[in-house]
Each structure stands twice: as C-alpha cells, then as structure tokens.
Amino acid sequence: MSRPAYDDSALDSTTCVTEPLFDLEPLALFSVPSHPIETTRASAPGPAPALGRTVTFLHTADWQLGMTRHFLAGEAQSTYNAAREDAIVRIGEVARSTGAEFVVVCGDVFDDPRVSTRIIRRTLDALGDYPVPVYLLPGNHDPLDATSVYRSREFVAACPDNVTVLDKPGVVAVREGISLVAAPWTTKRPLVDLVNDQIAQLAASDDIRIVVGHGGVDSLSPNDDPSIVGGATLDVAIAAELVDYVALGDRHSVTSVGDSGRVWYSGAPEVTAFDHVETEPGHVLEVRLSREGERSVDVTRHRVGQWAFRTLRDDINGADDIVRLREQLSSIPDKSRTVVQLSLTGTIGVADDVALSGLLDEFGDRFAALKIWERHHDLTVVSDPSDVDALDLQGYAALAAAELAERAASDDGNDADAARSALGLLHRLIGAGR
Numbered sequence: 201m202s203r204p205a206y207d208d209s210a211l212d213s214t215t216c217v218t219e220p221l222f223d224l225e226p227l228a229l230f231s232v233p234s235h236p237i238e239t240t241r242a243s244a245p246g247p248a249p250a251l252g253r254t255v256t257f258l259h260t261a262d263w264q265l266g267m268t269r270h271f272l273a274g275e276a277q278s279t280y281n282a283a284r285e286d287a288i289v290r291i292g293e294v295a296r297s298t299g300a301e302f303v304v305v306c307g308d309v310f311d312d313p314r315v316s317t318r319i320i321r322r323t324l325d326a327l328g329d330y331p332v333p334v335y336l337l338p339g340n341h342d343p344l345d346a347t348s349v350y351r352s353r354e355f356v357a358a359c360p361d362n363v364t365v366l367d368k369p370g371v372v373a374v375r376e377g378i379s380l381v382a383a384p385w386t387t388k389r390p391l392v393d394l395v396n397d398q399i400a401q402l403a404a405s406d407d408i409r410i411v412v413g414h415g416g417v418d419s420l421s422p423n424d425d426p427s428i429v430g431g432a433t434l435d436v437a438i439a440a441e442l443v444d445y446v447a448l449g450d451r452h453s454v455t456s457v458g459d460s461g462r463v464w465y466s467g468a469p470e471v472t473a474f475d476h477v478e479t480e481p482g483h484v485l486e487v488r489l490s491r492e493g494e495r496s497v498d499v500t501r502h503r504v505g506q507w508a509f510r511t512l513r514d515d516i517n518g519a520d521d522i523v524r525l526r527e528q529l530s531s532i533p534d535k536s537r538t539v540v541q542l543s544l545t546g547t548i549g550v551a552d553d554v555a556l557s558g559l560l561d562e563f564g565d566r567f568a569a570l571k572i573w574e575r576h577h578d579l580t581v582v583s584d585p586s587d588v589d590a591l592d593l594q595g596y597a598a599l600a601a602a603e604l605a606e607r608a609a610s611d612d613g614n615d616a617d618a619a620r621s622a623l624g625l626l627h628r629l630i631g632a633g634r
Contacts, residue, residue, distance in 0.1 A: 253491040255378050255408055258295050260484045261306035261449025262468040263288060264341060265323055266315035269472075271539060276568040283506045283537065287469040288323065290504040291484050292330040298486045298502075302332050302374060306449030306466065307339020307385065307414030313347040317354045328360030335380060337366045339414040339449055343385040366412060369398055377406070381443065383413040390415075390427040395446070399437045408489050411446040417457050431458055438462050444489050445497060454480040454501055462497050470505040474541050481505060507568070509539045516579060517546040522556050529563045539569040543576040553581045 265284065272280055295303055310319070327334050338344045349355055350365050359365075366372065366382035373379050381402065383394040395413035402409070416423075419431040429448070437443050438460050448457070451465040452472055464485060471481040482505020488498040510532065514525055532538055540563070548556065564570040
C-alpha cells in the first residue's frame, strides 16, 4: 500500500468474473524452487473438521507484481523478479498440497495500473494453472478506477475461468455454507472504512463468512485516514459470529490482529523491504475454519519466499572491527538472494577506510546487493601518522605523504577530504603493487 504501516464502478460485462467450478492440472509456467516449503502453525482448539460447515482456504496479499527495487540492478533485478513469479506458482502448489478449496488475494495483486502486458498475461497463466478457484480483490495499488488493470483489454482476454475479480462490495457465495464478504477499493483514497462498512450490512447467518479486505488497522497504524480499519469493530463482529475470519492485505509481514486469532495479515509472499520494516514476509496462510459444533480456527504459515533483505548495524573503529564485519557478512547464507543494508558508525583511519572499501567491493559482488543506509550511516575517516607509516615510503614520496596527512587532519573541509582521498589512493596503489 502507498501508506504502509512502516514508512504511501464495477466491471462491465466483458470483464472476467466467473463462478469457480474448475479443477485444473498445474503447468509450471515459471521455474519452481526444489527446496521444501516451511510451515508454522497457530491454532485455536476445536473439534476435528467435518464436511459441510468447514472450509480450508489460502489467504495471501500484496503480490505487487511489477515492483522493482532501486538498489537491484541488472541480473539481480531479473533474479528477484523471477523469484516473485516463483512465489506465485508456489502458492498454487500449497493449495494443492493442503487441499484448500480456494485462494483469496487481498489486494495489490499488481503494483501499478500501468503494469506491463507481459506481467498481466504471465500472472493469469500462472493462476489458470492453480487447482482451485482464485478470488482477486482490488487494493490501493490496483483499484477499480477508470485506469484499472482489471478493466484492461489484456486482462479481460487472458483471464482464466477459475479467476474471479471481487469487483463488487458485498457477499459472494463460494459454495453452500461458505461466503466471502468483499471490500474492494474503487479509488486510491477511500473516504470510509471499506471493511467495516460491509460488515455493518450483514445479518445473522449460519454460513462461514470470510471478510476479504485491504488497508491498515487503527490498532497497528493509528492515523486520521478515513479508510483506516477499525479493529474494535472487527472484534465485535467476530464475537457476534457475524464473520468467522478477516483476511487482510496491506501489511507486508504476517501479523495477527487482536486476540481472537481470526484477523490476519498474510504479508507479502516475497520480501519487499528490509527486516527493520518487514519482520515476517514470504508466507501464505492456510486457514481452516469450522462451525461444526464449537467454532474453530486454525492458521498455518507456509513459507514461499526465497529472498532476504537484511539490515546490519555495527560500530567500526579499527581493523579488528573490520575483521568482525567480514565474519558477519561471510556467515550470511544464500548470498545471491540476499540484499544487505549497512549502517556503520565510528571513526577510522585512512588505511582502515581502504580496507573497508575493499571489503564492501568484495561482498558487493557476492551478495545480490550491498548498500549503505545513508540516513543511519555515520562513519568518520580521519588521518593520523600511522596512515603514512603504513605506506613505508622513502624520500620525496614520504615527504609528500606526510604533507597529505597534515592537510587531511586540517579544519579545511574540502582540502581535508581531497587529501584523505589522495592518501587512500596511495594505499590502494601501494597495496596493489605488493
């Protein structure tokens, strides 16, 4: 969402909105990683599920297909894009392995209405290979406005029969006894709480009801936005058995909201931000609901993501600290699918700065990307006599280096920076010649 918790018209008759009646065999459109899917389970006690008033489905959101990351370039960006496509395919594999009846995608399937036709067609091909129906909810990145991707000629033409766009707010029957309560975005800036606006119109029912919504919840992201979802109202609706589960999108980390165990963000299926922002991305949620006897809910996390965006903070004040940083970076696994953001503080000499630069160059090649977190980076480079001694120069060269060291230690900012750069270049040249 454009306003994430961490930091920003209905379809016509030609649009694909179908009854989900198909059971298709999967066709691997994108390459699917061979490593096993990781799962973790959170459950509320209840009787064993029985056919009828029980259901198992997958909850996912925030695919934001078409997204790029500015710190990835060339091959790394292409590999990241492929991983995001792989995650979508893996969700279909989870649907098959868990026996899920359907998949709900709670907003932001696409990152922008201007997403390429290639992404639209490849995504719909992948969804067509799912063995179950798929319900797509428009969110703030892909709302049902005049420019909606869901209205595009390419989407309408390529949309498979098992894909339904939740283009109208209200109750949508999945099968007898199972209903969705859809709250689609028709504009990027709604003026009401779309989720609770739909819940307020519900009457009592014996159906299992699953709310499909998108947006921030006030208990997690308090602000004055009129579209913010009221968490207390959700709790009341759940306690009154008007709804059984609230599936939300917008927050890119798996998050349980409140104490009921029935309101969740699934998070994004592949990481989109660093771990100081996104603590648990890369999952899809398997949800089992029952109204047979005592109401029960069981939520299982299945890991489908492959990438990691990590933040490292460290104090660097000498050669020993640089060695320790090397050990930290060396210990990180799966480097080709990991981006590291560094926040370094401290004071080092010119010689140590040269060593650090070499370290960053080396690991910049080994990781998908290695970047400095400029807003939180405060590493000062100073010059002292040891910088000249380490060069082991004689005669005129020694005198020139000593003069550079003296100017590097002066209060003239521009001249001092230039002198430190010159000393650093000397260290690199002499080091390369040894």
